[in-house]
Amino acid sequence: MARKISFSKALNEAMIQEMERDENVFILGEDVAKMGGDFGITSGIWDRWPNRAFDTALSESAITGLSCGASVCGLRPVAELMFADFITVCYDQLVNNAAKLNYMYQGEASAQMVVRAVTGGGIRCAYHHSQCIEPWLMNIPGLVIVAPATPYEAKGLLVASIRNNNPVVFLEHKHLYNIKGEVPEELYEIPLYEAHVEREGTDITIVAAMSMLKFAQKAADEMAAKGISVEIVNPRTIFPLDKETIKESVAKTGRLIVVQEGPKVMGYGAEIGAMLGEELFEYLKAPIKRVTSLDTPVPFAPGMEDYVLPHYEDVITACNEVMAY
Amino acid sequence: MALSKEHLLKVYEDMLLIRRFEEEVEVYAKNGTIPGFIHLSIGQEAAQAGVVDVLKDTDYKFPDHRGHGAIVLSSKAEDRKRCMSEIFAKASGINGGRGGSMHVHDLSVRNMGFNGIQGSTVVTALGTAFNSVYRKNDDVTVVFMGDGTLGEGTCHESMNMSATWKLPLIYVLINNHYAISTHYTESHPQKQLSTWGLGYEVPSFTIDGNDIEEVIEVTQKAVDRARKGEGPTLIEMMSYRWQGHFSGDPAAYRPDGELEAWKEKDPLKIAKERLQEKHGVTADEIKAISERVEVEIAKYVKFSLESPVPKPEDAVKYVYTDREVEGR
Numbered sequence: 162m163a164r165k166i167s168f169s170k171a172l173n174e175a176m177i178q179e180m181e182r183d184e185n186v187f188i189l190g191e192d193v194a195k196m197g198g199d200f201g202i203t204s205g206i207w208d209r210w211p212n213r214a215f216d217t218a219l220s221e222s223a224i225t226g227l228s229c230g231a232s233v234c235g236l237r238p239v240a241e242l243m244f245a246d247f248i249t250v251c252y253d254q255l256v257n258n259a260a261k262l263n264y265m266y267q268g269e270a271s272a273q274m275v276v277r278a279v280t281g282g283g284i285r286c287a288y289h290h291s292q293c294i295e296p297w298l299m300n301i302p303g304l305v306i307v308a309p310a311t312p313y314e315a316k317g318l319l320v321a322s323i324r325n326n327n328p329v330v331f332l333e334h335k336h337l338y339n340i341k342g343e344v345p346e347e348l349y350e351i352p353l354y355e356a357h358v359e360r361e362g363t364d365i366t367i368v369a370a371m372s373m374l375k376f377a378q379k380a381a382d383e384m385a386a387k388g389i390s391v392e393i394v395n396p397r398t399i400f401p402l403d404k405e406t407i408k409e410s411v412a413k414t415g416r417l418i419v420v421q422e423g424p425k426v427m428g429y430g431a432e433i434g435a436m437l438g439e440e441l442f443e444y445l446k447a448p449i450k451r452v453t454s455l456d457t458p459v460p461f462a463p464g465m466e467d468y469v470l471p472h473y474e475d476v477i478t479a480c481n482e483v484m485a486y
Numbered sequence: 487m488a489l490s491k492e493h494l495l496k497v498y499e500d501m502l503l504i505r506r507f508e509e510e511v512e513v514y515a516k517n518g519t520i521p522g523f524i525h526l527s528i529g530q531e532a533a534q535a536g537v538v539d540v541l542k543d544t545d546y547k548f549p550d551h552r553g554h555g556a557i558v559l560s561s562k563a564e565d566r567k568r569c570m571s572e573i574f575a576k577a578s579g580i581n582g583g584r585g586g587s588m589h590v591h592d593l594s595v596r597n598m599g600f601n602g603i604q605g606s607t608v609v610t611a612l613g614t615a616f617n618s619v620y621r622k623n624d625d626v627t628v629v630f631m632g633d634g635t636l637g638e639g640t641c642h643e644s645m646n647m648s649a650t651w652k653l654p655l656i657y658v659l660i661n662n663h664y665a666i667s668t669h670y671t672e673s674h675p676q677k678q679l680s681t682w683g684l685g686y687e688v689p690s691f692t693i694d695g696n697d698i699e700e701v702i703e704v705t706q707k708a709v710d711r712a713r714k715g716e717g718p719t720l721i722e723m724m725s726y727r728w729q730g731h732f733s734g735d736p737a738a739y740r741p742d743g744e745l746e747a748w749k750e751k752d753p754l755k756i757a758k759e760r761l762q763e764k765h766g767v768t769a770d771e772i773k774a775i776s777e778r779v780e781v782e783i784a785k786y787v788k789f790s791l792e793s794p795v796p797k798p799e800d801a802v803k804y805v806y807t808d809r810e811v812e813g814r
Contacts, residue, residue, distance in 0.1 A: 187620070212620075218650070222609050223643035230546075230613015230627075233598065236620060238613075253640075257603050258610060264804045267582055269593050271807050302805045326807040354809060401809070 163343040171312040171344045172202050172277075172333065175319035176239060178348045180210060183237065186323060189215040190224055190241030190277075199243045200279060200338060221251035228274040229258050229328075233266070237323055238274045245278035245294045245332065252297075259328035260303030272328040275319070281334040281372060281422055282470055288458035291466075293423030298330055299400045299432065305329045305353060306400040310374040312342035314397060317351030325353060332399075334371040334422075356403035358410065362392035365480055366410040368433060369420040370396050373471065376420050376452075380476040389484060399429055404436055411437055415446035416483040420476055425453040447486035450479040489699050491765040497539050497698050498757045499775050501531035504555030505754060506783045511554065511573055511587075515733045519791070521575055524587050525552040529696075529728040532753035533660045535559055536701030537628060540709050546596045546614035548607040550630040550660070552727065553600055557590045560597045570786040576793035583796035584804075596625075605631075605638025608657075612644055615653035619715075626654040626712040634665025636679055645718065649686040654712035656705070657683070657720040660695060666731040667739035683720035695723025696753040699760075726751075 166174070180186045187210075188194075188203055194214040197204025207214035217224050221242060228238035242248055248255065255276065263271035282291035295306050305327045309315040315333070322329040359374065360381055369377035374395055381391035392410050396402060411417050417437060419430035430451040437449060452475045460466050489497070508526045515524040527534060534555035541547060541560075549556040558569045565580060572579025573587045580592055581599075591599025598614065601607050611629035618625045635641065636659065648655045661679055663669055670679065683690030689711070693700050701723060708719035726748035730737035737745075761767040805811045 218643070218646055220643035220647060222640045223612055223647045226606070226609025226640065226644070227612040227616050227647070230598075230610040230615075231617050231620070232613070234614055234617035234621075236613075236617055253603055253606055254609065258601055258606055263807050265581060265585055265589055265591060265599055266593060266804075267584065268804050268807065273807075302811065305806075401806075 163345045165341045166312060166344050167339055167341050168312045168315045169200065169202055169338045171316040172319055173204060174344070175316045175323070176203065176206060177209070179320055179323045180206065180213060182348065185235060186237045186239060187213040187215070188239045188241070189217055189227065191217060191219055191243050193241050198241060200335070202277070202333070203241065221247050222254055225251040225254035225259070225276060228276070229254055229262065229272050232272050232274040233262060233270045239323060240274065240276045242276055242278040244290045245280040246289050246292045248278060248294055248297065255298070255304065255328065255330065256301050260301045263327065264303060271326045273326040275322045275329045275331050277331045277333060279335055280332045281336060282454070282459045282466060283336050285461060285463055285466060287461035291459035295332065295399050295429060296423065296427050299429060303328070304400065305398065306332065307353060308332045308370045308397065308399045310337070310371050310395050312340065312344045314351055316344050317349050318353070318397060320348060321350040321353050324350065332371065336372045351397065354398050354401060354403055356394050356396045356398075356406040358406065359393040359395050360391065362390035362414065364390045364414055365416045365418060365483055366392045366394060366407070366414045367418045367420060367476070368394045368396065368407060370399060370429070371422070373420040373422055376471065376473050376476050379473065380480060383477060384480050389480065391480070396429070402429070402432065407433060408437070408441055411441055412444050415444055418450045418452060418476065418479045418483065420452045420471060422471055423454050424456040425451055426456050428453060447483040450483060452476050452479050489702065491761070491767070494699070494757060494761055494765065495767065495775070497535050497702070498754070498761060499779060500535040500539065500559050501698065501754050501757065502775060502779045503782060504531040504534060504558065506779050507554060507558055507570065507786070510783055510787050511570070512729070512733050514574065520573055522586055524573070524733040525731065526729045526733055527552045527555050527727065529748065529752070530660055530662060530725045531555055532698040532701050532757070533658065533695040533723040533725055536698045537630075537658050537705050539702055540705045541626070541628060543595045544625050546598055546611070546625060546627040548598050548611045548627070548629040549600050550632055550635070551588050551600050551602065552632070553630055554587070554590070556630060557592070557597055560595045561592050562595060565592060565594075566782070567786040567789040571790040571793045574790040574793070575795065576790060577796040578789065578793035582800070604635045605640040608635065608638070608644045609640045611655055612647055612653060615648060615655040616651070618654050619651070624654070624713040626656060626709055628656045628658055630658045630660060632665065633659065633661040633663065633670040633674070633679055635659070636682060637665065637673055645683065645686045645688060645720070648718040649688050652715060652717035654715070655718040656708045656712055657718065658705070659720060659722045660725055661722050662725050662727045664727070664731070664739070678722060680720055680722035688718050688720055690720040690722070692722040692724065695725035696751050696756060698753060698757055
């Protein structure tokens, strides 16, 4: 039965229910056990399973390295990176180890692990606690990057990620933690690698993930009032991308806007744009637009950070431009 | 701890197998049959053979990049030729040709394979050791590393965690003195690298890594300790690689006479002399061992040369467990 719970609670429920179901699942990370995580996402787990929840030293390489080794033995670690930015100090384990284990072991074993990483800006914590890291991982075949946008997705995608046999970097945007939405009480999976058409439309396709989905939805409403029909595609899995769903949508609308938090250069918007340029050139009625953060570090001062992060008005401007082209 | 005659004969043969394996690999690397680069462990046989001798098939082994010997000896007899054919980049190789010299693994004997990044397996090994604690069994994990590896920050994270959580993990640090061209005393302040473990309150030893009896004795103690749940041990095994860093490196950075001095401490020579002088093993018995090893090695080489190469298009397999990657 569905009830309204927060994105945070949905994640917590996913882990608890998976731990009830499968004793190979355990959690580890900095302050995830007794404290329940810096953002409270793992609260209550250590109380129930003190032998399956582990507080570690500040050692991201050890956390992810242990996860790789344990997962090859058949365990299912769910590690937390308190801030996704910290991935730089365990990048080797994810890129050179986790992503290659199935390949090296030729399918006999794999890094069946989840690294939950708290991502994104807007909390006034400057450039080491605010970055969107997905482009740093998007050209590493073997990795999976999952990016939920709603409480319903948070639970269903985390369950699917825990059960998946590939290494999954599971992005949790801080701005989404407190939003509420309908979430079934029972366990369910939302399939990985499948984008979701949030709203059907005929004139413009907007691709938007995580916290950018709300911009897309607001823009779709605003454009609808002007008689413009916007289709919204939420990738859910950012890498590997569900290219087919995006192509089907753009083949129909002929216009694409990607709304993406994080620098414009080499983001998933760049990949989607290149893909459509290669494969759907003749369908395009207007240039592809990207609405993104600026190509700067994320600054601290609220006015400066707001200046750098994507602006809603730019989504509307982009919509008007592609329609006027 | 002195080994019995039979035990010493067995590990002598193991060491000789490594020596001959490496010498053949060198021949085929130099003549271009083996692609890429090769790190040879000639001179370091005792450390590899001794440690593997102590371990069970169910113990987890993380060899290092100079670890052909540990890999071959860990493997079941029928799979040893596939370790060599992997280095020859053949389809029959134990990794199907995906890994090569630096990534040979065999999960059936819990040889977890190396990783081309120094210090990487030092933290991965935490996971297999953790698994033994989580599942409440007594399997231990051995991670091989070198003096150069210790420059990596992951070594701190690993030992800090294994010591705090008392994980059944044995750090076998084969100190062959050089990280490529840099002598360990130029990059580390300690006279002996085993003192690194003391800051974590981990029992740490420096031993003669060319004396297989000493290697086995100290490793056995560390393994026993780990099996009892008493935590990690660090063993620094002093040794020397006779070749350069990779096959073809002339090793001009070594002072004159150093290699010759270490050749006097050849682990095979030490074991052979002990067999002959202490155990009365005859020259004929030694010769019989050599002949057996030659037959084995000849089998591996023939198999490696005759095996077909992998299908290029198989390169797209096993990227993910549950989805295909596009080929050409």
